[in-house]
Amino acid sequence: MSHVPALARFVDEHPRLFVLTGAGVSTASGIPDYRDANGDWKRKSPILLQEFINDDFMRRRYWARSLIGWRHLSKAQPNAAHDALAELEAQGRIELLVTQNVDGLHQAAGSNNVVDLHGRIDTIRCLSCDSTMPRKAMQDAVEQLNPEFARLDARSAPDGDADLDDIDFSRFDVPGCRSCNGMLKPDVVFFGERVPDVRVEQAMAAVDTADAMLIVGSSLMVWSGFRFAKAAAAAGKPIAAINMGRTRADDLLQLKLERSCTEVLPLLTTSRNLPA
Numbered sequence: 352m353s354h355v356p357a358l359a360r361f362v363d364e365h366p367r368l369f370v371l372t373g374a375g376v377s378t379a380s381g382i383p384d385y386r387d388a389n390g391d392w393k394r395k396s397p398i399l400l401q402e403f404i405n406d407d408f409m410r411r412r413y414w415a416r417s418l419i420g421w422r423h424l425s426k427a428q429p430n431a432a433h434d435a436l437a438e439l440e441a442q443g444r445i446e447l448l449v450t451q452n453v454d455g456l457h458q459a460a461g462s463n464n465v466v467d468l469h470g471r472i473d474t475i476r477c478l479s480c481d482s483t484m485p486r487k488a489m490q491d492a493v494e495q496l497n498p499e500f501a502r503l504d505a506r507s508a509p510d511g512d513a514d515l516d517d518i519d520f521s522r523f524d525v526p527g528c529r530s531c532n533g534m535l536k537p538d539v540v541f542f543g544e545r546v547p548d549v550r551v552e553q554a555m556a557a558v559d560t561a562d563a564m565l566i567v568g569s570s571l572m573v574w575s576g577f578r579f580a581k582a583a584a585a586a587g588k589p590i591a592a593i594n595m596g597r598t599r600a601d602d603l604l605q606l607k608l609e610r611s612c613t614e615v616l617p618l619l620t621t622s623r624n625l626p627a
């Protein structure tokens with residue numbers, strides 16, 4: 352296992368970092384991670400795109416759980432890891448920050464150069480007319496239609512989804528698009544759904560121009576993120592990771608810190624050898 356000075360040197364020696372972040376960055380903001388230190392599911396696996404689109408019951412259940420989970424998620428604030436990455440960007444050290452998180456906390460902390468690989472949970476998109484609306488407006492509509500569900504509470508999960516057992520979801524009303532009455536979906540990439548090409552291309556271009564890759568708080572268990580580590584390694588770019596537990600890229604890493612990113616990242620912003 353490597354130590355902080357080695358990582359500080361890594362950051363100093365590679366002034367243009369391609370940063371990839373995952374759920375571990377947001378756990379200190381109260382947004383739980385789906386996976387354990389071994390990269391395995393902690394809970395039932397999340398809803399698949401095909402289930403959401405084709406299964407009326409699953410869709411009602413998704414929105415019922417999301418109704419409760421969103422209250423918790425919408426209050427989340429950036430933590431020291433988000434702040435440190437925003438500071439590193441302000442210091443000109445970050446080529447691009449690609450996040451697998453959908454919570455928008457990097458932008459809330461002040462990062463500007465961000466690709467939301469898996470979309471944003473605070474936005475709703477119509478699958479028919481492609482119009483978007485804020486999640487807040489969806490929340491109001493869902494609560495008005497389902498006052499008895501609005502009174503419920505539950506443990507929340509990473510995507511604003513929540514555990515609600517023994518509830519009759521068939522009575523849950525899901526509003527349609529205001530413009531066309533089409534099916535509404537959170538503007539996030541569900542499991543079983545492709546990441547839009549434009550995001551992958553932007554991220555791959557930054558892998559090319561960056562000096563090195565820094566993985567923060569991700570086990571890279573899904574291909575959508577792991578592919579950037581593969582690409583960086585193939586291009587001969589060194590890769591470092593700050594992650595509690597195993598990552599799928601462990602074989603590709605030059606160094607790894609199995610420590611909390613909220614402890615480690617703030618230490619990197621004060622490294623002496625700032626880029627010219």
Ligand SMILES: [Zn+2]
Nearest residue numbers: 477480528531
């Ligand atoms: Zn529509």
